[in-house]
Amino acid sequence: MQKRVVGVIGAHECSAEVEEIAHNLGRKLAKVAEILICGGLSGVMEAVCKGFKIEKGLTIGIVPTYNKEDANKFVDIVIPSGLGFARNVLVVKSADVIVALPGKEGTLTEVAYALQFKIPVVSLNSWDIPGVIKVATVDEAVEEVKKRI
Amino acid sequence: MQKRVVGVIGAHECSAEVEEIAHNLGRKLAKVAEILICGGLSGVMEAVCKGFKIEKGLTIGIVPTYNKEDANKFVDIVIPSGLGFARNVLVVKSADVIVALPGKEGTLTEVAYALQFKIPVVSLNSWDIPGVIKVATVDEAVEEVKKRI
Amino acid sequence: MQKRVVGVIGAHECSAEVEEIAHNLGRKLAKVAEILICGGLSGVMEAVCKGFKIEKGLTIGIVPTYNKEDANKFVDIVIPSGLGFARNVLVVKSADVIVALPGKEGTLTEVAYALQFKIPVVSLNSWDIPGVIKVATVDEAVEEVKKRI
Amino acid sequence: MQKRVVGVIGAHECSAEVEEIAHNLGRKLAKVAEILICGGLSGVMEAVCKGFKIEKGLTIGIVPTYNKEDANKFVDIVIPSGLGFARNVLVVKSADVIVALPGKEGTLTEVAYALQFKIPVVSLNSWDIPGVIKVATVDEAVEEVKKRI
Numbered sequence: 001m002q003k004r005v006v007g008v009i010g011a012h013e014c015s016a017e018v019e020e021i022a023h024n025l026g027r028k029l030a031k032v033a034e035i036l037i038c039g040g041l042s043g044v045m046e047a048v049c050k051g052f053k054i055e056k057g058l059t060i061g062i063v064p065t066y067n068k069e070d071a072n073k074f075v076d077i078v079i080p081s082g083l084g085f086a087r088n089v090l091v092v093k094s095a096d097v098i099v100a101l102p103g104k105e106g107t108l109t110e111v112a113y114a115l116q117f118k119i120p121v122v123s124l125n126s127w128d129i130p131g132v133i134k135v136a137t138v139d140e141a142v143e144e145v146k147k148r149i
Numbered sequence: 150m151q152k153r154v155v156g157v158i159g160a161h162e163c164s165a166e167v168e169e170i171a172h173n174l175g176r177k178l179a180k181v182a183e184i185l186i187c188g189g190l191s192g193v194m195e196a197v198c199k200g201f202k203i204e205k206g207l208t209i210g211i212v213p214t215y216n217k218e219d220a221n222k223f224v225d226i227v228i229p230s231g232l233g234f235a236r237n238v239l240v241v242k243s244a245d246v247i248v249a250l251p252g253k254e255g256t257l258t259e260v261a262y263a264l265q266f267k268i269p270v271v272s273l274n275s276w277d278i279p280g281v282i283k284v285a286t287v288d289e290a291v292e293e294v295k296k297r298i
Numbered sequence: 299m300q301k302r303v304v305g306v307i308g309a310h311e312c313s314a315e316v317e318e319i320a321h322n323l324g325r326k327l328a329k330v331a332e333i334l335i336c337g338g339l340s341g342v343m344e345a346v347c348k349g350f351k352i353e354k355g356l357t358i359g360i361v362p363t364y365n366k367e368d369a370n371k372f373v374d375i376v377i378p379s380g381l382g383f384a385r386n387v388l389v390v391k392s393a394d395v396i397v398a399l400p401g402k403e404g405t406l407t408e409v410a411y412a413l414q415f416k417i418p419v420v421s422l423n424s425w426d427i428p429g430v431i432k433v434a435t436v437d438e439a440v441e442e443v444k445k446r447i
Numbered sequence: 448m449q450k451r452v453v454g455v456i457g458a459h460e461c462s463a464e465v466e467e468i469a470h471n472l473g474r475k476l477a478k479v480a481e482i483l484i485c486g487g488l489s490g491v492m493e494a495v496c497k498g499f500k501i502e503k504g505l506t507i508g509i510v511p512t513y514n515k516e517d518a519n520k521f522v523d524i525v526i527p528s529g530l531g532f533a534r535n536v537l538v539v540k541s542a543d544v545i546v547a548l549p550g551k552e553g554t555l556t557e558v559a560y561a562l563q564f565k566i567p568v569v570s571l572n573s574w575d576i577p578g579v580i581k582v583a584t585v586d587e588a589v590e591e592v593k594k595r596i
Contacts, residue, residue: 002366003374035375058356060375066391066415066531068300076301077333077358079377079392082531084513085262086235093364094377105265108278109258113234116254117364129257151515152523184524207505209524215382215540215564217449225450226482226507228526228541231382233364242513243526266513383560384533403563406576407556411532414552427555 003058004149006033007095009110010044010126011103018102019047021124021138025099026051028142033149035060037094039087040071040078044101049074062087062094089113097148099141100126120148152207153298155182156244158259159193159275160252167251168196170273170287174248175200177291182298184209186243188236189220189227193250198223211236211243238262246297248290249275269297301356302447304331305393307408308342308424309401316400317345319422319436323397324349326440331447333358335392337385338369338376342399347372360385360392387411395446397439398424418446450505451596453480454542456557457491457573458550465549466494468571468585472546473498475589480596482507484541486534487518487525491548496521509534509541536560544595546588547573567595 006029010022026048029036036052038045040061049059053074061075066082081087085106092098092113097120100111107126114121115131122144123132135141155178159171175197178185185201187194189210198208202223210224215231230236234255241247241262249260249272256275263270264280271293272281284290304327308320324346327334334350336343338359347357351372359373364380379385383404390396390411395418398409405424412419413429420442421430433439453476457469473495476483483499485492487508496506500521508522513529528534532553539545539560546569547558554573561568562578569591570579582588 002369002376005375062377071300077303077392078300079360079388081388082391083235083381083388083533084238084529084531085265086232086238086530089233089235090377090379090381093380094375105261105278105280108261109265112254112257112261116234116258129254131254151518151525154524211526220449226452226541227449228509228537230537231540232384232530232537233380233382235381239526239528239530242529243524381533382536383563384530384536387531387533403559403576403578406559407563410552410555410559414532414556427552429552 003034005035005037005095006145006149007037007091007098008044008048008101009038009091009098009103009107010101011107012041012043012045014043014047014102018044022047022101023051024138025101025124025141027055028138029099029145030055030057032142032146034058037062037091039063039091040075042072044103046072046074062090085109092119093117095119097145098122099124099145100132102126152183154184154186154244155294155298156186156240156247157193157197157250158187158240158247158252158256159250160256161190161192161194163192163251167193171196171250172200173287174250174273174290176204177287178248178294179204179206181291181295183207186211186240188212188240189224191221193252195221195223211239234258241268242266244268246294247271248273248294249281251275301332303333303335303393304443304447305335305389305396306342306346306399307336307389307396307401307405308399309405310339310341310343312341312345312400316342320345320399321349322436323399323422323439325353326436327397327443328353328355330440330444332356335360335389337361337389338373340370342401344370344372360388383407390417391415393417395443396420397422397443398430400424450481452482452484452542453592453596454484454538454545455491455495455548456485456538456545456550456554457548458554459488459490459492461490461549465491469494469548470498471585472548472571472588474502475585476546476592477502477504479589479593481505484509484538486510486538487522489519491550493519493521509537532556539566540564542566544592545569546571546592547579549573
């Protein structure tokens with residue numbers, strides 16, 4: 001049986017505050033999903049992987065380059081896609097549900113792809129595009145993921 | 150010397166009104182660009198290709214499938230990418246400047262990619278994302294393209 | 299620390315004999331690698347996943363479509379890439395070492411990519427291209443993988 | 448009506464002799480095809496583009512990076528795919544017929560993809576894989592292209 005996969009998207013550079021949120025999110029998501037998938041890089045991606053791994057979850061990072069070393073050190077399995085930003089499609093499509101944290105245009109491409117694919121997007125202070133599920137706290141985000149995974 | 154390339158993005162299904170706008174846009178863009186690149190399908194893409202070809206421009210369509218027959222009949226050169234929606238990256242990155250017409254989430258992925266790549270996006274009644282150049286008419290859109298190509 | 303990943307490539311349709319070999323290969327590879335990555339479909343891919351899972355290994359399938367249901371039932375984690383045959387690059391590049399079983403041109407693209415990436419290719423009655431490590435039995439193949447992972 | 452497209456594949460580094468052959472091939476292909484598509488880089492790709500342009504053909508280069516400047520100067524239209532070696536699929540699939548000149552594993556991936564797609568591959572001293580059409584001279588290669596485009 002296929003594993004339950006949650007995807008988390010957000011900026012590769014983030015404030016200490018967002019990093020803390022991502023870390024907590026990672027820890028709590030590990031209670032509801034077996035696999036975390038993300039873009040595998042720094043910032044939000046690193047913090048969420050770290051939290052998810054502390055709670056014994058398995059992390060997958062689909063990085064844009066061919067270099068496995070580009071993944072943050074909390075990624076268990078690296079897919080070194082070499083696809084550049086086209087890898088965003090794979091991050092999103094591999095997940096059963098997405099949590100979006102703050103990010104720029106790259107994050108927006110992922111939000112938009114998820115909506116196009118009809119994959120639920122839980123937006124925690126991230127892009128506010130028609131169709132996303134807006135939440136204000138990590139706990140609410142995890143609650144929404146739990147319902148949909 | 151590389152040719153000047155304009156990209157046009159928008160829905161594969163559109164109203165008669167948007168189709169008319171796309172057609173006019175295509176005709177007028179042919180005065181300022183040598184090549185039109187788009188996703189190669191129906192709706193906005195077909196109408197803009199038709200207009201561009203009437204004025205002797207050359208049209209390229211990067212379609213999501215492996216089937217050249219999926220391109221509309223006004224596409225001169227089909228790139229049957231087989232990449233699905235990941236082909237959106239290529240449509241955007243191949244252009245020197247983008248005009249966005251109304252579209253859904255697929256169009257939003259392209260707007261976001263263009264902004265991420267620092268490629269100018271002229272939005273004619275399309276997504277209003279920070280960074281786009283908003284215009285209200287075809288003539289204004291063509292004027293903005295002309296300045297940037 | 300990143301997991302040790304073995305990739306297995308081969309035809310999506312195969313004889314009962316090759317299926318048996320793939321199954322045995324899967325079982326024995328689970329002793330030397332934590333993760334099996336493959337194209338996720340039927341034939342060689344299904345048989346090797348089945349064997350690998352019997353021995354408690356974790357299987358990843360990168361399928362060409364957007365449909366997770368296209369993966370065989372022994373895939374734990376599906377990456378529904380939507381990239382068509384371009385997904386072959388990702389299958390190969392994600393692995394630390396590749397075992398090639400009999401296959402057609404699709405398998406040849408993967409052998410060639412692996413050689414280009416300098417990823418070792420153990421060929422068990424598969425394509426004989428300069429640079430591959432030719433072996434005649436499952437045990438020899440596993441031995442070669444063990445040395446290189 | 449879609450244009451007739453010939454694809455040429457081969458190494459990005461080549462001997463003066465192969466360069467001369469590629470150049471002559473480009474000149475002669477311009478008599479039978481309107482569009483030349485290739486990987487857009489140096490070596491065989493540059494020489495064939497140069498020849499094709501001398502005879503007023505239009506050249507398209509699908510480069511692996513996001514940088515249009517990576518294309519050789521005889522490419523009229525650059526598709527800066529950012530897909531890495533996955534762009535090989537697009538080079539091949541966009542062509543009605545392929546001519547393969549000497550190349551390494553990258554060229555082999557393209558030969559194999561073409562065979563998988565049932566696109567004719569004319570091999571001029573390149574890989575000898577079951578299914579390719581082997582020829583010994585530029586004139587023979589052009590003759591085979593002419594029959595199939």
